[in-house]
Amino acid sequence: MDNFKEYVRYKNYFLYIIIFYIVVNVASALFASEQDRLFWNKRYDTETYILGKEPVEFLKEYINILPRGKALDIAMGEGRNAVFFAKNGFEVDGCDVSEIAVKKTLELAKENNVRVNAFVADLEIYKPPKDTYDVVACFYYLQRSIIPQIKEALKPGGMVIYETYTIENWERGFEGPKNKDYLLKTNELLDLFKDLTIIYYRELVLDDKKAVASLIARK
Numbered sequence: 171m172d173n174f175k176e177y178v179r180y181k182n183y184f185l186y187i188i189i190f191y192i193v194v195n196v197a198s199a200l201f202a203s204e205q206d207r208l209f210w211n212k213r214y215d216t217e218t219y220i221l222g223k224e225p226v227e228f229l230k231e232y233i234n235i236l237p238r239g240k241a242l243d244i245a246m247g248e249g250r251n252a253v254f255f256a257k258n259g260f261e262v263d264g265c266d267v268s269e270i271a272v273k274k275t276l277e278l279a280k281e282n283n284v285r286v287n288a289f290v291a292d293l294e295i296y297k298p299p300k301d302t303y304d305v306v307a308c309f310y311y312l313q314r315s316i317i318p319q320i321k322e323a324l325k326p327g328g329m330v331i332y333e334t335y336t337i338e339n340w341e342r343g344f345e346g347p348k349n350k351d352y353l354l355k356t357n358e359l360l361d362l363f364k365d366l367t368i369i370y371y372r373e374l375v376l377d378d379k380k381a382v383a384s385l386i387a388r389k
Contacts, residue, residue, distance in 0.1 A: 207292075210268035214248060221247065223278060225254035226309050228333045228384050232370065233258055235386070236329055239304030244320070245293060245311035249275025249286060256284035260305065265291035298323035306330045312352050317362050324389040329369065331386050332359060336373060338381035346380060359383040 213220065224230075229251055243252040243264040248271050252264035256279060264286050266272055275288040293313055298306070300322045308320070312334050320330055337353045339346045347353055360371050366387035373383045 207267050207269075210266070211270045214268050214270040214274060219248045219250065219274065219278070221250060223250050223253075225251045226333060227376075229254060229307065229309070229331060232331065232386060235369070236331060237304045237327065239325075239328075240302065241305040241307060242298055242303045242323060244298075244306065244308045244316070245313075246275060246288070247271055247310075249278045249288060251307060251309055252286045252288065253278050253282050253284060255305070255307070256286050257282055262286045263303075264288045265293070265296065267292055301325050304328045308332045308334070310334050312354065314362070321363075321366065321389060326389055329386060329388050330363065330366070332363075333382055333384040334359070336381045336383050338373075338375070342375070342381060344380050354383050359385050363387045 233254070238259055239261065241252075241255045241260040241262050243249075243255065243262065246252045246264035246266050249264060252262050252275055256262045262285075264272075264275060265288070266275070267290065269290050272288045272290050275286055279286040279288070293316055297319055302325065303323050304325055305328060306320050306323050307330070310333065324330065335346045335353050336358075337350065337355055340348065340350065340353055356373065360368065360383075363385060366389055369386040369388055371383075371385050373381075375381045
C-alpha cells in the first residue's frame with residue numbers, strides 16, 4: 171500500500187511539472203505574439219504604405235504561371251501582393267498579425283476596385299484550411315513551423331510562391347532582419363519544399379540591396 175501511495179505521489183508530481191511546463195510555454199508564446207502585434211501595428215501606423223503599393227518583382231514576373239483560382243497571402247503586410255493577386259483574377263484571402271495592416275489592405279483593395287478577404291491571424295496559432303488554395307504566397311516572412319501547413323493548404327496541383335531573406339543579407343550588412351532565426355541558410359528554402367515539384371528556384375542579391383531565396387513549387 172505504501173508503495174502504491176508513493177507511486178501516486180510521484181505520478182501527480184510529474185503531472186504537475188508537465189502542466190506547469192505547458193502553461194509557461196503557452197504564456198510565452200502569447201506574450202511573443204502580442205509583442206509582434208504591437209511592433210507591426212506601430213510600424214504600419216503611417217499615412218503612407220511603408221513598402222509601397224506595388225507587388226514584389228518576383229510575383230509580377232511569375233504571376234502568369236500560377237494556377238488561377240483561390241490564393242492565400244500569408245503575413246501579407248499592407249496588402250500590396252494580395253491586391254495584385256485580386257487584380258489578376260484571383261479570389262484572395264490574406265492574413266497578418268497586425269489589424270492596422272489588415273485595415274490598410276482593405277483600403278488598398280477598395281482603391282483598386284477589387285476584393286480581398288483580409289483578416290487578422292497569429293501565425294503561431296492560425297492553421298489554413300487543408301486542400302483549399304490554388305496558390306499560397308509568402309514574401310519576406312520566415313516561420314519554419316508553418317511550412318507543413320502551407321503544403322497542406324494547397325489543393326493537389328496548387329503552387330506555392332515564396333521569397334525571403336537569406337543569411338547572406340545579414341553577412342553583407344543589408345537592411346533586413348538581424349536575428350539569424352529569420353534568415354534562410356543556403357538552399358534551405360529548397361530543402362523545406364523538397365517534397366513538392368520544384369518549378370523555379372534561385373538565390374541571389376537583388377540590386378545590391380538584399381540577398382534572397384525565391385521559389386515556386388507545385389504540390
